[in-house]
Amino acid sequence: MAKIELQKLVKEYGKTRAVHxxxxxxxxxxxVVFVGPSGCGKSTTLRMIAGLEDISGGNLLIGxxxxxxxxxKQRNIAMVFQNYAIYPHxxxxxxxxxxxxxxxxxKAEKQKRIEETGKILGLEKLLDRRPAALSGxxxxxxxxxxxxxxxxxxFLFDEPLSNLDAQLRSQMRMEIKSLHRRLGTTIVYxxxxxxxxxxxxxxIVVMRDGNILQVGSPTDLYENPVDVFTARFIGSPSxxxxxxxISGGNLxxxxxxxxxxxxxxxxxxALIGVRPHDLVVGEAAGAGLSASGxxxxxxxxxxxxxxxxxxxxxxxxxxxxxxxxxAIGSTVSVHAGAGSLYLFDAVSEKALGRA
Amino acid sequence: xxxxxxxxxxxxxRDIRPGRIIAWTLLLIGGLIMITPLLFMFSxxxxxxxxxYDLRLIPAAPTLDNYIKVLGDGRFMQWFFNSTLxxxxxxxxxxxxxxxxxxxxxxxxxxxxxxxxLAILSTLMIxxxxxxxxxxxxSSQLGWLNSYWGIMFPGxxxxxxxxxxxxxxxGVPNDFxxxxxxxxxxxxxxxxxxxxxxxxxxxxxxxxxTFLGNWTAFFWPLIVTTSKELYTLPxxxxxxxxxxxxxxxxxxxxxxxxxxxxxxxxxxxxxYIVRGVMLAGxxx
Numbered sequence: 001m002a003k004i005e006l007q008k009l010v011k012e013y014g015k016t017r018a019v020h021x022x023x024x025x026x027x028x029x030x031x032v033v034f035v036g037p038s039g040c041g042k043s044t045t046l047r048m049i050a051g052l053e054d055i056s057g058g059n060l061l062i063g064x065x066x067x068x069x070x071x072x073k074q075r076n077i078a079m080v081f082q083n084y085a086i087y088p089h090x091x092x093x094x095x096x097x098x099x100x101x102x103x104x105x106x107k108a109e110k111q112k113r114i115e116e117t118g119k120i121l122g123l124e125k126l127l128d129r130r131p132a133a134l135s136g137x138x139x140x141x142x143x144x145x146x147x148x149x150x151x152x153x154x155f156l157f158d159e160p161l162s163n164l165d166a167q168l169r170s171q172m173r174m175e176i177k178s179l180h181r182r183l184g185t186t187i188v189y190x191x192x193x194x195x196x197x198x199x200x201x202x203x204i205v206v207m208r209d210g211n212i213l214q215v216g217s218p219t220d221l222y223e224n225p226v227d228v229f230t231a232r233f234i235g236s237p238s239x240x241x242x243x244x245x246i247s248g249g250n251l252x253x254x255x256x257x258x259x260x261x262x263x264x265x266x267x268x269x270a271l272i273g274v275r276p277h278d279l280v281v282g283e284a285a286g287a288g289l290s291a292s293g294x295x296x297x298x299x300x301x302x303x304x305x306x307x308x309x310x311x312x313x314x315x316x317x318x319x320x321x322x323x324x325x326x327a328i329g330s331t332v333s334v335h336a337g338a339g340s341l342y343l344f345d346a347v348s349e350k351a352l353g354r355a
Numbered sequence: 356x357x358x359x360x361x362x363x364x365x366x367x368x369r370d371i372r373p374g375r376i377i378a379w380t381l382l383l384i385g386g387l388i389m390i391t392p393l394l395f396m397f398s399x400x401x402x403x404x405x406x407x408y409d410l411r412l413i414p415a416a417p418t419l420d421n422y423i424k425v426l427g428d429g430r431f432m433q434w435f436f437n438s439t440l441x442x443x444x445x446x447x448x449x450x451x452x453x454x455x456x457x458x459x460x461x462x463x464x465x466x467x468x469x470x471x472x473l474a475i476l477s478t479l480m481i482x483x484x485x486x487x488x489x490x491x492x493x494s495s496q497l498g499w500l501n502s503y504w505g506i507m508f509p510g511x512x513x514x515x516x517x518x519x520x521x522x523x524x525x526g527v528p529n530d531f532x533x534x535x536x537x538x539x540x541x542x543x544x545x546x547x548x549x550x551x552x553x554x555x556x557x558x559x560x561x562x563x564x565t566f567l568g569n570w571t572a573f574f575w576p577l578i579v580t581t582s583k584e585l586y587t588l589p590x591x592x593x594x595x596x597x598x599x600x601x602x603x604x605x606x607x608x609x610x611x612x613x614x615x616x617x618x619x620x621x622x623x624x625x626x627y628i629v630r631g632v633m634l635a636g637x638x639x
Contacts, residue, residue, distance in 0.1 A: 052533050073539030085534035089552040102539035146538070 002063035002076075002153035002186060003028045004049060010057030011044050011210075018044050020210040021058055026154075026188060026203075031180050033189045035197040035233070036207035042190045043158055045207070049188060050079050050156050063153060073102065078147030079156040083163060084139045086131045086146065093118070093127035096145040103150070117149045120179075137168045144179070154186040161196065173199055194234050198222070206230050228349040231273050231342055237306065239273040239342065240316040246270050246343075251355070253289070255312025260287025261338055264353035269346035274316070278340035281307055281320035287338040295326045307332065393614075399607035407603045421608040431609060433584055434591035439616065441503060441576075441587060442569040445510045449565045450558055452512040457520025458546050462532065472521070478514045487578060494579055505579045506587065510569060516561050523557035524550060559627030566620050570613075588613050 004026040011019040019041040026032045034042035047053040048060060051072035059066050067075050078099065086095045097114045105113070118124040121141040131139055140160060147155055157176070161169045177200050180187050191197055197204045198218045206213045206221065206229075214226045218234075225231035232238045244253040246266045251258050253272055274289065284290035293309035293316070305320045309332065318334040326332050343352040394412060401417040402409070409415065425431050460472050490509050491500075499505035527550055535545045551558070573589040580586055586594065592609035595602045 050533075050537055052536065072537045077537065079534065079537045081530040081534055083528060083530055085528070085530040087531065087549060087552075098535075099538055146534075150538075 003061075004154060004186060004188065005061040006045070006049075006058070007061065008058035009045065009048060009055065009060060011041070011048060011053060012056040018210050019048070022207075022210075022212045024205060024212060024215065026186060029184045029186055031177075031187045031189065031200060031202045032205060033191060033197040033201035033203070034205045034207055035191055035194055037192060037233075039209075040207040041210040042192075042205075042207045044210075046156050046158055046188060046190045049154075050077060051075050052079075076150075076153045077156055078150055078152040078154075079158065080140075080143045080147050080160045082159040084131075084143040084160075086139055086142045088131050090130075091127065092123055092129050092131070092134070092142050092145075095131065095142050096123075096127075096149050099146040099149040113149050117145045120148070120182075121145050136164050137172060140164065140172060141175075144176070148179075148183070152185065154188060157187065157189040159191055160189075161191070162193070169196075176200065195236060198234065204234075206233060224351070224354075225342065226351050228271060228273070228344050231344070231351075235275055237276045237317050239275050240279060240314075241271050241273050242311070242314040242316065243346065244270050244272045251343075253291075253312075255293070255314075256289050256291035257284075258289050261289075261341065261355040263355050264343060266343070266345070266352050270352065271344040271346050271349065273342035273344065274336045274340060276306060276317040277319055279316065279318040279334050279336045281318050281324065281326065281332050281334055283333055284335045285337070289336045289341060290333065291335075292331055292333045295328050295330050295332060298325055298328065300325050307334075309334070396607045396610055396614075399604055400611045402604055404602065404604055421604050422612070425605055425608045425612065430583060430586075430591065431612075434586050434588045435612070437503070437585060438570055438588040438613075441507055442566050442616075444503075445507050445569045446562050446565045448507075448511040449513060449516045450562055453516030453561060454520045454524075454551060454554070454558065455546065456512070456517045457522075458524045458550055460517070461521045461524035462527075462529070462550075475514045475517055479518070483574070487575065490575070491578060499579075501580055501582050501585055503585070506576050506585070509575060510565070510572075513565070516565065519561055520554065520557060523554040527553045556627050559624040563620060563624050567617055570617055 006022055006024040006026075008021040008023060009019060010017065010021050022041075022045065034045060036042050044053060048055050049062075051067070051070060051074075055068045060068055062075055062077070087098065090098065093114050096117050097110055100110050100113065103110065114127070115124065118127050121144060123138065123141055123145060126134065126138065131142065134142065143160070160176075161172050164172060173196060176187075176189075189196075189200065201218055203215060204218055204221050205215050208229055214221060214230050216224070221230060221234045225234060228241065232241065242253055242256075244251055246263055246268065248267075249263055251261065251263055251270070251272070272289075279289075291311045293311035295307055295309050296315065297308040299306040299308075300322070303322045305322060305325050307318045307320050307326055309316060309318060311334070316334075318332075320326065339354060341355045343355055344350065345352055398412050398414060399407060400421055401419070402414045403416070403418060403420070406414060406416070456475075460468060460475075486509070494500050494505045494508075499508065531549055531553070532545055535549045540548065571589060572587065573593070576587040577590045577593075580590065583591070583594070588609065592606055592613070595605045595609065
């Protein structure tokens with residue numbers, strides 16, 4: 001097990017800078033998820049930790065030692081790839097055992113480890129099969145097995161679930177999480193799926209354009225996003241964002257009535273964020289934001305209904321209880337209570353606080 | 356059930372369209388044209404010297420005397436051995452070196468990679484006839500005339516093989532190689548243990564082409580060898596016609612025996628070559 005430290009880590013491809021000197025400490029045994037849109041530098045950062053990409057600047061420390069110049073094999077880390085990368089010409093057992101290729105263990109000891117790993121992952125009956133005869137989920141488990149068998153200092157996962165269907169993805173999420181609980185090994189996980197990040201991580205690292213925007217626990221990021229990007233990226237459906245003005249301690253938003261809120265100190269234009277789950281269809285009850293709008297579309301999900309409506313010039317998503325499905329074209333009232341409004345500076349897009 | 360049968364009938368009747376009949380007829384004619392010389396070869400090998408110009412396909416009095424004579428001739432066995440040694444050595448060498456260079460060009464980023472690839476590719480444009488004189492001069496100066504090495508050296512590595520292998524290695528996903536790198540393998544072992552098994556169809560195709568090419572090679576072995584002990588099979592067989600008179604029945608017997616290894620190689624590797632050709636086709 002090991003602590004991983006990124007100190008002013010830089011990656012450049014020719015004159016293009018893909019990662020801009022990022023700082024991060026991943027504690028021993030922590031499950032850290034890098035999340036962000038395509039091209040944000042998350043995979044590049046992971047590959048630098050693995051040793052598959054040269055580091056252009058800064059330092060990478062694993063277990064307190066600078067490993068910038070070390071080969072992947074000298075870093076004692078294991079990696080699981082997006083397309084599994086299990087070798088088609090080897091059986092499941094050989095694939096798992098391949099993680100021990102350079103190990104000096106005896107043949108019997110290696111076999112014992114392969115069988116133990118197979119058992120943990122529910123592959124014990126498939127050890128003689130070829131990957132072609134396995135399902136997507138089983139292949140993913142083999143890839144994890146090959147990483148596990150080595151007892152590495154850290155596991156690196158590069159979008160490992162993106163090739164699986166939704167149901168299997170949710171099952172594998174829980175399996176990886178329980179595996180982490182059982183092994184207690186540091187995990188660095190890369191994904192563009194915020195649901196994966198929210199459900200699995202101890203700590204989420206939000207990246208954009210080669211920079212880290214925010215680091216924190218899933219709840220922390222959900223409740224206290226530092227800017228508009230993180231606020232909209234975390235949470236599904238995305239946070240509604242409307243323009244407003246703060247003037248003399250009052251907030252005004254086109255097409256909405258606001259009352260009884262304590263606002264952060266700011267003067268001028270602002271962006272007001274409301275999560276769809278906080279914007280509820282129904283009449284106003286107490287302090288907060290109230291508005292009415294025309295229903296554009298509805299998404300009945302069973303437990304709740306997502307209602308897309310036009311409020312003033314903005315299009316927002318609100319929620320209604322599962323059995324309430326407003327007619328398209330009808331006018332409905334929506335309300336967001338005190339404490340559920342996120343305010344951001346309209347120019348810098350940085351958070352101003354909640355109201 | 357009835358509907359299914361009707362559908363099947365309709366499908367069958369669609370299959371026997373005039374276009375298909377023409378295609379099958381053309382294929383049949385093509386097949387006959389290709390197999391006729393082979394049949395004549397076997398037929399002639401079963402005839403006596405007096406019957407050679409009797410063009411009947413089935414000999415009047417078939418005999419195995421030619422086979423006994425050819426196989427009993429120590430020189431023939433020597434030529435057979437020479438051809439086998441040369442074809443096998445050159446094939447192994449091609450599979451090894453062409454793959455190694457093809458892999459390097461496909462999977463490693465280094466300065467001048469594109470230039471090296473173009474240089475290798477451009478040698479494909481030089482016909483063998485133009486190379487024979489430089490090869491001969493080189494062999495002569497280095498003392499390689501009349502030696503196995505002299506026969507083999509021009510073909511130990513080929514531009515075509517390198518090109519073929521490079522194209523196939525490009526199709527091997529990098530994740531496999533990186534996974535092995537993380538698992539601690541060195542670059543040579545990654546190539547040998549991971550990349551090579553993934554391009555078996557290409558290796559088989561290359562092995563068959565190289566083996567056949569060297570087994571049937573005539574021009575260069577004829578030029579570089581003067582001692583009869585070093586002749587390859589095609590050169591040796593042709594020498595049957597150089598003596599007093601042309602002994603067609605012996606030439607055909609030698610040729611018939613000579614087809615056996617090529618058939619064996621093809622039978623052994625055919626399931627891979629069909630896949631290889633298909634893959635090569637897909638890759639365009």
